[in-house]
Amino acid sequence: MCENTVVRTLSPSAGRTDDAVGVPAGKEKWFAAVVNANAERSVARQLEALGYETFVPVQRERREGRDGRRRTVECVLIGGVVFVRCTERQRLAEVVRLSGIKRFVTDRARLNAYGRHLVAEIPDDQIEAFRLFLERTRKPVAMESVPYVLGEKVRVVEGDFKGLSGHVVRLPGGDVDVVLCVGALGCARLTIAASMVRRAE
Numbered sequence: 001m002c003e004n005t006v007v008r009t010l011s012p013s014a015g016r017t018d019d020a021v022g023v024p025a026g027k028e029k030w031f032a033a034v035v036n037a038n039a040e041r042s043v044a045r046q047l048e049a050l051g052y053e054t055f056v057p058v059q060r061e062r063r064e065g066r067d068g069r070r071r072t073v074e075c076v077l078i079g080g081v082v083f084v085r086c087t088e089r090q091r092l093a094e095v096v097r098l099s100g101i102k103r104f105v106t107d108r109a110r111l112n113a114y115g116r117h118l119v120a121e122i123p124d125d126q127i128e129a130f131r132l133f134l135e136r137t138r139k140p141v142a143m144e145s146v147p148y149v150l151g152e153k154v155r156v157v158e159g160d161f162k163g164l165s166g167h168v169v170r171l172p173g174g175d176v177d178v179v180l181c182v183g184a185l186g187c188a189r190l191t192i193a194a195s196m197v198r199r200a201e
Helices: 040-049 088-093 124-136
Strands: 029-035 053-055 058-064 070-076 081-086 101-104 106-111 117-119 142-144 153-156 165-170 175-181 187-193 197-199
Touching: 029 040, 029 124, 040 053, 040 081, 053 124, 081 088, 124 187
Parallel strands: none
Antiparallel strands: 029 081, 029 101, 053 081, 058 070, 106 117, 142 187, 153 165, 153 197, 165 175, 175 187
């Protein structure tokens, strides 16, 4: 069993780099690079060696080894994806050429005037909130492949997730699902007591 159970991971619906339109060249953005299977950590190390900031979401999982002993291991939450922060010029000139990177996730909801998909950009606050989710959670986090259409925005005011903002779906029994969208990749969902959230201003 996972301590933070992965209910469903993403299979990113991504356009290839040569089918995507970029963003302004000068500003650093978070992009989601699609990489070879089981290569998330090695690609991240290569990027970090070149001076780029990376993020590979992981959760801790209890697994039984061949000797029958249970061990805690880290498992990648979003298989085949490495988040990298760089400029558009760096992405096209260096990052995309790195061994192991196949393409970048594109935003299927956004097209330019020529009908081509734009490369997905993940805002800094979404990446930081996602980090907070994974660092503080003691409960299961579920990844959903389709972003929610939700109601009002709330802020968590108590407990491990104090300060985190997100949107919610109310559930029977007084709990809510706090939903954090991670750009074009979907949403992370965590059940939390309704008493711990307030309407965000």
